[in-house]
Amino acid sequence: MSTNVKKVTLQKPSLEEVAKILNDGLGKHFEHASVSVVDCPDLTQSPFHLAAPGLGGQTAIADVGGPPYLVPLVQRDKKYSFEQVASLVADKTSENAFLIGASAGPFHLVGQNCELMPNVLLKRGDSGVFEVVENNTHFSKVNEKDEYSLSKISASEFGLLGNMFVSEGKPCKVLKVEARKRTGADNFVTAMRNVLREHYQQTPVSLGGSFLVATGKAKLHIMPDFSTKPLLSDDDVNNWLRFFEMDSPLVCLSVFHSLDPQLDLRIEHTHCFSDHNQGGHYHYDTTPQDVSYLGYFNLASAIVRIDAPKETHGIGRD
Numbered sequence: 001m002s003t004n005v006k007k008v009t010l011q012k013p014s015l016e017e018v019a020k021i022l023n024d025g026l027g028k029h030f031e032h033a034s035v036s037v038v039d040c041p042d043l044t045q046s047p048f049h050l051a052a053p054g055l056g057g058q059t060a061i062a063d064v065g066g067p068p069y070l071v072p073l074v075q076r077d078k079k080y081s082f083e084q085v086a087s088l089v090a091d092k093t094s095e096n097a098f099l100i101g102a103s104a105g106p107f108h109l110v111g112q113n114c115e116l117m118p119n120v121l122l123k124r125g126d127s128g129v130f131e132v133v134e135n136n137t138h139f140s141k142v143n144e145k146d147e148y149s150l151s152k153i154s155a156s157e158f159g160l161l162g163n164m165f166v167s168e169g170k171p172c173k174v175l176k177v178e179a180r181k182r183t184g185a186d187n188f189v190t191a192m193r194n195v196l197r198e199h200y201q202q203t204p205v206s207l208g209g210s211f212l213v214a215t216g217k218a219k220l221h222i223m224p225d226f227s228t229k230p231l232l233s234d235d236d237v238n239n240w241l242r243f244f245e246m247d248s249p250l251v252c253l254s255v256f257h258s259l260d261p262q263l264d265l266r267i268e269h270t271h272c273f274s275d276h277n278q279g280g281h282y283h284y285d286t287t288p289q290d291v292s293y294l295g296y297f298n299l300a301s302a303i304v305r306i307d308a309p310k311e312t313h314g315i316g317r318d
């Protein structure tokens with residue numbers, strides 16, 4: 001395969017150290033915040049509905065493609081698959097690859113641009129090639145009348161850009177993050193990211209996992225079909241995107257990095273799905289008084305940058 005792939009191994013701190021730093025730091029962002037190290041609950045169960053029970057085994061964050069393939073104008077040749085990501089990211093000894101996160105949808109299969117919530121378990125078959133064995137991936141799309149829908153999708157493809165936490169889906173110790181009543185301006189993920197950035201400074205620490213917006217409401221966007229006129233600024237992108245307030249509980253699949261080690265990363269990316277026909281790209285909760293979050297996260301041992309755009313820009317990364 002000729003795809004351009006770059007791998008950076010990370011110096012992982014201990015989960016206990018990260019838990020203490022987040023526990024101490026999130027108090028500046030939420031009235032109540034508590035972070036501890038626990039055995040990962042079975043995340044295949046309600047309310048999470050993930051494709052594998054845990055976030056353990058070999059871990060990495062895959063950053064595939066990027067916004068430059070979407071704006072100013074779509075590049076329709078930029079299509080990827082979960083099998084491809086698994087084969088590029090998984091350790092040679094790994095039997096499983098469990099992918100969760102946020103990506104653009106397989107526009108060529110759905111028939112229009114859309115949001116994807118990758119949530120898929122692959123196993124290495126006898127031939128050594130990864131095959132999907134469990135897929136609870138959802139996508140959301142919106143039409144010209146601003147009517148949106150959320151559906152499951154059995155395909156294993158996505159388009160343009162994707163940010164995924166890759167593990168082996170095994171039981172493990174994880175960070176349990178609980179936060180209630182937001183008092184700061186940052187969203188839940190940005191708050192954690194900034195706390196880690198402040199502590200670790202120039203050393204990148206990268207996390208992935210799943211969290212619930214358990215109570216309250218949140219602002220999400222859904223990309224409409226591709227713009228036919230070039231999107232040249234963040235204002236252009238925000239006028240093109242469709243924004244909605246959606247209801248809890250939302251299951252969010254998230255990756256974030258305290259720092260970009262010059263890989264042209266999406267520094268944070270979170271997509272949400274639900275059992276009530278709502279889902280999309282998470283921006284922030286709109287009900288700081290009523291919001292509560294519950295998340296489980298693990299540390300990534302590596303960042304794998306796949307097919308980074310040669311010509312890049314900072315538009316459309318919020």
Ligand SMILES: [Zn+2]
Pocket residue numbers: 102103269270271281
């Ligand atoms: Zn997104």
